[in-house]
Amino acid sequence: MSILKILYYPNRKLKQKANLVSNIDHNINKIINDMFETMYLAKGIGLAATQVNINKCIIVIDISKKHNQQLILINPKIIKRIGKIIMEEGCLSIPNISAPVIRSEKIILQSLDCYGRLFELQAESLLSVCIQHEIDHLNGLLFIDRLSLSKQNYIKNIIDHNL
Ligand code: NI
Helix, strand or coil: CCCCCCCCCCCHHHHCCCECCCCCCHHHHHHHHHHHHHHHHCCCCEEEHHHHCCCECEEEECCCCCCCCCEEEEEEEEEEEEEEEEEEEEECCEEEEEEEEEEEEEEEEEEECCCCCEEEEEEEHHHHHHHHHHHHHHCCCCHHHHCCHHHHHHHHHHHHHHC
């Protein structure tokens, strides 16, 4: 396994839309393993391939403290949204910044697993928020893009002055 380099905001590659995975082969499984290792090292609970400069619809998630609840999403698609929730979010691509974001509270999604089998998953609260945040990455969206313009400008100012 190897540690991948995480892209940081405002890298323009974070704005790219990821391509669907058409063939889940050894290479895809290596990417998944590397993404988990990279995410755990960075102390994240989710990582999208876009963030490690891989333009494919792949997400890894583990919201457990013991690193024993790995969730792999390939070509995920949200098919139902229920309710609203506001949670404080951060992102490995935007270190040291967090802000409350409005998301759907419950979601039902369809995804492929690492064997290419279609499965359906219902998620709520933290897992739901994490999945929505990571799917945003695959669409070239960051959590700060979901904030009000004044909050976005405030955060961009902080980041600019720390560069
Ligand atoms: Ni993120």
